[in-house]
Amino acid sequence: MMCKKTWDVKGNPINLSSDVYCVRPSPSGAHAFSAGSTLDPTIREWDTSTWQQVGDPWRGHTTKEIHALAMNSTLVASASNDN
Numbered sequence: 001m002m003c004k005k006t007w008d009v010k011g012n013p014i015n016l017s018s019d020v021y022c023v024r025p026s027p028s029g030a031h032a033f034s035a036g037s038t039l040d041p042t043i044r045e046w047d048t049s050t051w052q053q054v055g056d057p058w059r060g061h062t063t064k065e066i067h068a069l070a071m072n073s074t075l076v077a078s079a080s081n082d083n
Contacts, residue, residue, distance in 0.1 A: 024069040035066035035078060043069065043078055 018039035025032050031054065032046045041064060042057035064081035071077065 021065050021067055022069050024071060026071060027073050033069050033071065033076060035069050037065050041066055041080065041082075043076065 019037040020034045021037055022035040023032060025048070030048060032048050034044045034046065036042050036044075040057075041061040042059050043066065044057050045054040046052070047054050058076075061078065061080045062082045066078050066080045068079040069076065070079075
């Protein structure tokens with residue numbers, strides 16, 4: 001992960017079993033969300049102070065990549081080819 005102010009690497013890389021197509025920080029910056037590929041069409045939530053995953057992956061998309069994430073303080077929305 002990169003430090004926002006200096007672009008220096010902070011901590012260890014997050015290793016996932018498939019490609020990540022989209023990463024978005026939460027409005028507060030306390031969490032980040034990543035969205036996966038066809039092999040793993042899930043959304044994962046990360047604690048930005050530890051880079052540990054928060055809870056289980058969010059599932060709902062079927063067999064397509066998640067291309068976009070958007071959020072506000074209470075909602076997370078995702079966009080994929082599976083409608």
